[in-house]
Amino acid sequence: MALVQAESRTSRRAPAGRPRRRGLGRRLAAGVAGIVLAAAAVYAQQNFAMSFEQRTSFLTYKGRIGETVATKRFSVKVVSVTAARAVDTADYSGKVTKVGTSHLFLLIDVTATSAREPMKLSKYSPPLLLTRDGRRYLPTDKVDESLTLFNRYIQPGFWTSGPLVFEVPKDAVPGASLVFIPPVSPLVVDNFAPEAQVDLDLSGAAADRLIAQAEDYHTLAGPSR
Known part of the structure; x- marks a missing residue:
């Protein structure tokens, strides 16, 4: 009898259960659609983000060497620029050796402080050397990051100093600027992060x-490093 009653209850409830199954299907479909839309938004943001020129047209704070360029997230100052044909690097054990170039190393001594929270420069959005004709150079990979500003935390209320090293041809030097970019997530492109462009x-x-x-x-x- 228990079995019959159970079957009877099941049969009576079946009509009322169908809309719930359809509702669940709609919710699942909506959830999948939401995931697809979110993925499409991330893809569009990463692949159709504003160009460098568009971003710097209204998001870049500008200054000159020796001046403090202050943004809402950080402040930065370029202290000096030096050129060299050879510099130091370090291997995985920390051993320092000399490395040369057939072009030039530009060593830009930078000091920076954070406005609210600690930050550390990121290889995913590193500072750039911007030439007069629009070429952009990343920091050289010939110099280990442990010897540069990349290895230091930039703290609120304290000025942290260190070099940024770029390997460039001689014709990239005239009119060059440093574009100092704060760290961003490798997964999300933040088109509204401030940048500082410093005329050298x-x-x-x-x-x-x-x-x-x-x-x-x-x-x-050396001792000062």
Whole structure:
């Protein structure tokens, strides 16, 4: 009898259960659609993000070497620029060796502080050297990050200093600027993160002097580092 009653209850409830199954199906379909839309939004953001020129047209704070460029997230100042034909690097064990280039190493000494929370420069959105004709150079991979500003935390209320090293041809020096970019997530492109563009004051004559006075070797592993 129990079995019959159970069957009877099941048969009586079946009509009322069908709309619930349809509701569940609609919710599942809506959930899948939401996931697809979110994935499409991330893809569009990463692949159709504003160009460098569009972003810097209203999101870049500009200044010159020796000046403090302050944004809502950080402040940065370029202290000096040096050219060299060889610099230090380090291997996985920390052993320091010399590395050279057939072009030039530009060593930009930078000091920075964070406005609200600690930050560390990211290889996913590194500072750039921007040339007068629009070329962009990433920090060289010939120099280990442990010898540069990449290895240091930038703290609120404290100024953290270190070099950024770029390997560039001589014709990239005149009119070059440093574009200092804060760290961002590798998964999400933040088109509204502030950037600081610092004119390195390398006019024609100044660039010629810097190139002509390039050091044969510039150490990055001295006592001050």
